[in-house]
Amino acid sequence: MNKSVGKIIECHRQHAQGSRDDVSGFVDPGLAVQDAQDLYAAGEKIRGTDEMKFITILCTRSATHLMRVFDEYQKIANKSIEDSIKSETHGSLEEAMLTIVKCTRNIHSYFAERLYYSMKGLGTWDGTLIRNIVSRSEIDLNQIKCEFKKLYGKSLSSMIMGDTSGDYKTALLNLVGSDS
Structure with a gap:
């Protein structure tokens, strides 16, 4: 280092x-x-x-x-x-x-970007996706979701739905909640 x-x-x-x-x-x-x-x-x-x-x-x-x-x-x-x-x-x-x-x-923009790039393209950076959702879920995930939609034109939950599956998807969506 x-x-x-x-x-x-x-x-x-x-x-x-x-x-x-x-x-x-x-x-x-x-x-x-x-x-x-x-x-x-x-x-x-x-x-x-x-x-x-x-x-x-x-x-x-x-x-x-x-x-x-x-x-x-x-x-x-x-x-x-x-x-x-x-x-x-x-x-x-x-x-x-x-x-x-x-x-x-803009901390919310930073985390929205991290979440987006964890799912963009082929494959998913699961560690980044999980760490960012879990660590922000009780702090400011709602603001991050708003910033995500503003920056990328789609909801965080829709991207999770398209990029994950099974119980993993269900757990993430439960943490993220609705994107209304």
Whole structure:
């Protein structure tokens, strides 16, 4: 495993223990601008990338704060944070950072996409399908179902019906519920 990806995993462990910034919804505009400037200075502005600066900000700031940082970054860099991450990193680190950004921007869209691609094409990624439905079933699966329908023009349950069978299909559909 790449050292930088290990740092992201460690940051997420700390997040699980409550070390992310205040999630009350308050955003310090000055700190958001400073973080955006720090990200720009750590990436686009220099040759190479200060990956730890990206990891620290993406893993320790609240989602509300990061949304403001992404807006400020766009103003400073004239490109999205996603485009900068793609040009500054690669491999597992790029994928991890883009996932954090995607979840920050719209977590329901992220999970809808994961569910869709677990069933799209030949075969089913059963582990991904089961893990995402079970883990979100008592949290926000209804919002994910709405996002799924909006993004893909079909209901999550209809895709499950067409991609699974037997007791497996019945169990998933019981968890998902109706898509009214």
